[in-house]
Amino acid sequence: MLNEFPPFQQARVLVVGDVMLDRYWRGSAARISPEAPVPIVKVAGSEDRPGGAANVALNIAVLGAAASIAGIAGRDEAGIELTGKLEAAGVLCRMVQSENAPTITKLRIISQQQQLIRIDFEDDFDADDITLLQQQALKSVSDNGALVLSDYGKGTLADTQSLIRAAHDSQIPVVVDPKGSDFSKYAGATVLTPNLAEFEAVAGVCSDEEELIRKGQQWRERLQLSALLITRGEKGMTLLQGSRPALHLPAQAREVYDVTGAGDTVVAVLAASLAAGQSMEQAVVLANLAAGLAVARLGTAAISGPELRRALQQMQGSGRGVMSAEQLLMSVADAREQGERVVFTNGCFDIIHAGHVGYLAEAKSLGDRLIVAVNGDESVRRLKGASRPINPVERRMAVLAGLEAVDWVVSFDDDTPEALLEALRPDVLVKGGDYRPDQVVGGQFVADYGGEVRVLAFLDNCSTSAIVEKVRQS
Incomplete structure (x- = not known):
């Protein structure tokens, strides 16, 4: 209603x-x-x-x-x-x-x-x-x-x-x-x-x-x-x-x-x-x-x-989980009203594995609320090739929303999440891999307004591409 x-x-x-x-x-x-x-x-x-x-x-x-x-x-x-x-x-x-x-x-x-x-x-x-x-x-x-x-x-x-x-x-x-x-x-x-x-x-x-x-x-x-x-x-x-x-x-x-x-x-x-x-x-x-x-x-x-808006979200079951960009903007505003620290990360998350789970748990430890922005299907195809994604974006988001460390999941169709970053302005931007902080997409924007950029290492021997290749060879 x-x-x-x-x-x-x-x-x-x-x-x-x-x-x-x-x-x-x-x-x-x-x-x-x-x-x-x-x-x-x-x-x-x-x-x-x-x-x-x-x-x-x-x-x-x-x-x-x-x-x-x-x-x-x-x-x-x-x-x-x-x-x-x-x-x-x-x-x-x-x-x-x-x-x-x-x-x-x-x-x-x-x-x-x-x-x-x-x-x-x-x-x-x-x-x-x-x-x-x-x-x-x-x-x-x-x-x-x-x-x-x-x-x-x-x-x-x-x-x-x-x-x-x-x-x-x-x-x-x-x-x-x-x-x-x-x-x-x-x-x-x-x-x-x-x-x-x-x-x-x-x-x-x-x-x-x-x-x-x-x-x-x-x-x-x-x-x-x-x-x-x-x-x-x-x-x-x-x-x-x-x-x-x-x-x-x-x-x-x-x-x-x-x-x-x-x-x-x-x-x-x-x-x-x-x-x-x-x-x-x-x-x-x-x-x-x-x-x-x-x-x-x-x-x-x-x-x-903000208190009424949060109560409405809880009543509608939207206090956490999969959200539209508009819903997420409201949730982030409420979190800031409560003095909470917002962490943002992004990726394809095609097949969720132990590396992802450990990475997201570590990302959540850097603040109070964790946003996971997920590449849409067309975006994944442009980045990974015509055979990807294995799982459509709705399923990938549903799995991520079920993880204890994840508060909010949102999708984006561009190749990068820069538009989301500009709208949400998280306190911490997190990326996994071997990047330097200045190489992270959107990192300079976040740093310019006083946010923090962190790079976390994935668990060894965990790779979606490697998992997919192993399945194909079996």
């Missing part, structure tokens, strides 16, 4: 909604208070993270997209902290600073990976602040590729219809994370993303899948939505679109530590994917995968683009 990773760097998303600061105090709770039957937490550390709509914007920015946020924060320490963290992540802040209401802050006391209590600091916003925010947001809609309305029921989104109409006028999708029992205020949005409890609070309890789909389609039509995405916790997600069959996606998380902020992650990935040109189905697949990563962590969590 998802053939390529979205170009998030081309996406621009505006988030409008209830911003807040998530504050965490952590420590041990080894004693019970003598004043009341409550645990005493000895605070050993604290952390502040953007929450609510601010967490959506942060998630979008961490994916690599351009994110901007319009919200209301107090003129206080929490507001300064919130804005500072967003700007540090590259989020463009269009905050209205309230003189009368504090920045919404949720303080969580945590011990041994468990929340003991949550304390909320908030007050109602003035009508003037809400009006000013609406005006600022409306001016920004047309500059973006998607609009997110992140509603936490705090009063920021007093006029959703004006924002939805502005997005329609600019022909950009509107992703809504709803709150409350009045979904009519979101009518005309592109996609609504309630969780199951939020949806059933509006539509009534759904006793089975059939009833969920029927009621979901009724509400989608009533609200004139292009799609309705119902997130269902351990049951995954259900996407409803017009006449298309319902799409059910299973939950991706193996272990759930904390669902805090998972909905924000879904909305962020969904909006950024749509802004990057993905279809609704493709965007939902990625959002579901990102949600699985988010709930496996404690507290609100921003999932980075």
